[in-house]
Amino acid sequence: MIKLEDLRKIDVKGMYKIYDEWPKIARESYFSNLSEINFERCSHIVFAGMGGSGAIGDIFSAILSKTNTHVTVVKGYHLPRTVDSKSVVVITSISGNTVETLAMLDDARRIGSKIIAFSDGGRIYEICLKNNIEHRNVSKYHSPRASFTSFLYSMLRVLKPIIPIEESDILESIENLEKISKTINSENISMSNPAIQISEWINNSPIIYFPLGLQPVAIRYKNSLQENSKMHAMIEDIIESSHNGIVGWGTKNNFQPILLRGQDDYTTTKERWEILKEFFESQNIEYKEVISENGNILTKIICLIYLLDYSSIFLAVKLGVDPTPVVPINFVKERLH
Numbered sequence: 282m283i284k285l286e287d288l289r290k291i292d293v294k295g296m297y298k299i300y301d302e303w304p305k306i307a308r309e310s311y312f313s314n315l316s317e318i319n320f321e322r323c324s325h326i327v328f329a330g331m332g333g334s335g336a337i338g339d340i341f342s343a344i345l346s347k348t349n350t351h352v353t354v355v356k357g358y359h360l361p362r363t364v365d366s367k368s369v370v371v372i373t374s375i376s377g378n379t380v381e382t383l384a385m386l387d388d389a390r391r392i393g394s395k396i397i398a399f400s401d402g403g404r405i406y407e408i409c410l411k412n413n414i415e416h417r418n419v420s421k422y423h424s425p426r427a428s429f430t431s432f433l434y435s436m437l438r439v440l441k442p443i444i445p446i447e448e449s450d451i452l453e454s455i456e457n458l459e460k461i462s463k464t465i466n467s468e469n470i471s472m473s474n475p476a477i478q479i480s481e482w483i484n485n486s487p488i489i490y491f492p493l494g495l496q497p498v499a500i501r502y503k504n505s506l507q508e509n510s511k512m513h514a515m516i517e518d519i520i521e522s523s524h525n526g527i528v529g530w531g532t533k534n535n536f537q538p539i540l541l542r543g544q545d546d547y548t549t550t551k552e553r554w555e556i557l558k559e560f561f562e563s564q565n566i567e568y569k570e571v572i573s574e575n576g577n578i579l580t581k582i583i584c585l586i587y588l589l590d591y592s593s594i595f596l597a598v599k600l601g602v603d604p605t606p607v608v609p610i611n612f613v614k615e616r617l618h
């Protein structure tokens with residue numbers, strides 16, 4: 282069992298404190314005085330960012346998938362050719378210095394797209410200031426991944442005129458985050474904390490199964506297990522995996538399946554969950570189901586991310602690793618030109 286003293290020894294003032302404050306940060310960020318964008322509704326929005334910033338684009342993609350706004354999420358150096366002067370390109374980099382994101386900002390400027398950028402200073406802020414490009418400064422807390430909530434909810438505010446999301450859905454997501462944080466927090470070191478239950482269960486690298494709308498959660502959890510818990514993790518689409526991934530269980534391996542389920546998945550998806558569970562039981566493979574809160578898609582996504590991010594931090598403590606440093610990322614960055 283994870284001990285609070287261990288938790289405190291590793292990082293008392295850092296990441297845990299920020300996660301405990303996520304509900305407050307979400308509310309303050311949504312009701313901040315950042316001005317809303319003055320763009321007209323457009324048919325193509327492009328979210329450009331890497332890692333945690335890219336995961337924010339995945340969330341917008343999921344919540345807009347039921348509207349007639351076409352969303353492209355780009356994680357890399359180049360924007361696709363379908364981006365033109367009528368597209369809105371949303372640049373997100375918490376540090377404001379990520380090389381790939383800077384390259385995408387360059388691309389968007391060359392194409393002549395409408396641009397709005399979000400960062401906590403950095404080169405992106407300087408470029409926007411110099412070239413009269415819309416930019417909103419959002420505060421970074423601890424690290425890019427821990428700053429997720431301040432960026433997501435600030436962006437929900439600023440992008441309001443071009444994003445067809447009901448305000449009531451956004452408020453519902455914050456209220457649910459406030460509710461679950463009463464049991465999921467760094468002071469509740471007991472099995473009544475669902476994040477601890479998950480971290481206690483994980484002994485090997487997880488394979489995270491997800492339904493369509495929860496893909497951003499699976500991506501974010503994979504990233505958090507890698508960056509915080511320092512372990513490998515894989516993701517599998519529940520439908521697609523029955524055409525390939527399921528065969529991978531055919532030899533002995535050390536993976537553990539985690540089933541990320543929505544409260545109201547499609548009937549066709551529910552059928553797959555039942556078949557997958559039956560398959561695991563027939564192979565004596567233990568699995569863990571994690572079921573979303575009830576509510577709109579944003580509520581489901583943000584509450585699951587909060588729970589699972591926390592589990593990745595508790596897991597780091599259980600494994601005896603510090604969740605904060607990401608030394609191999611620095612190895613790559615130092616070699617990039």
Ligand SMILES: O=P(O)(O)OC[C@H]1O[C@](O)(CO)[C@@H](O)[C@@H]1O
Nearest residue numbers: 331332333334374375376379425
């Ligand atoms: O939001 P930024 O500062 O562009 O960083 C993107 C990603 O890069 C990292 O900082 C690692 O390089 C991640 O933690 C982060 O999610």
